[in-house]
Amino acid sequence: MSEAYVKHDIKDQIATIEFFHPAHNSLPSNILAKLAETITQMGKDKDVLVIVIKSGGDRTFCAGASFKELIAIEDEQTGEKFFSGFANVINAMRKCPKFIIGQVQGKTVGGGVGLASAMDYCMATKYASIKLSELNIGIGPFVVGPAVQRKLGVSGMSQIAIDANSFYSPEWAMQKGLFTKVFETTEELDEAVTEMAKNLCQYNPEAVQHMKQMFWRGTEDWDDLLAERAKISGKLVLSTFTKEKLKRFK
Known part of the structure; x- marks a missing residue:
């Protein structure tokens, strides 16, 4: 079985960050932490003008929270800490002074939808259906909610x-504004993302930084907001309802 990873490479001023987990690219704490750290690092790197975020494998972009880890949560602090992992990734993307392009090759669930929503420009394939499944297990998309709502509006998100x-x-x-383009194949998606990233490298980095701040205006309270939301999820994951639901995934 392949090992989980977060890796990055820099070529022609484009940083490509790729994450992978054998369980349909789900996101345990260590992968979330590494992702947040790498995004912040690439944001500060003078040799990087544009960031691309993608995942490994063919048909699933991201299955969201790691069920294995959710099942293991036994107290509120651990729950809050786990959900804060998603908050940290979204906030790292929000604060990054460079444009982040999302490359979504397949199905995206829960936290993965939050990840896609926090991209500045996101392209996908025809296999990239989305689902916010949190209510199914007795929690809600609290941490990713602000990012999803910012892209889809209250109506689409609800x-x-x-x-x-x-x-x-x-x-x-795409109609709701989460994806900018949808392609038939992953090859076409690859080409389009590369072309877009190359184009963005031609722009004035200072102008990009100001534009990024302009697009994210009104989200300055997200450090606190997402931390509060992580607390709510951390409590709910311990509810009898959720514990019963999670037993099915053991």
Whole structure:
């Protein structure tokens, strides 16, 4: 079985960050921490003008929270700490002074939708359906909610958060503004992302930094907001309802 990883490489001023986990690219704490750290690091690197975030494998971009880790949570502090991992990644993306392009090759669930929503520009394939499944296990998309709502609006976000059993098509996600383009194949997606990243390298980094601040205006309280949300999720994951639901995944 392949090992989980977060790796990056820099080529022609483009930093490509790739994460992988054998359980459908789910996100345990160590991967979340490494992801947040790498995004922050690439944001500060003078040799990097644009960041691309992608995941390994073919058909799943990200399955969201690691069920193995969710099942193991026994107290509120551990729960809060786990969900703070998602908050840290979203905040790292929000504060990064460079544009982040998302390359979503397949299905995306829960925290993965939050990740895609925090990209500055996100492209996908026709396999990239999205689902906010948190309500299914008795929690809600609290930590990723602000990022998803910022992209889909309250209406789109509440639609997928309430209808927690359904996958929504990449076309739906594109209409709502999460994806900018949807491609037939991963090869076409690869090419489009590379071309876009190269184009962005031609722009004035100072202008990009100011634009990034402009796009994220109104999110200055997210350090506190997402920390509060992580507390809510940390409590709910210990509820009898959620514990019963999670037993099925053991």
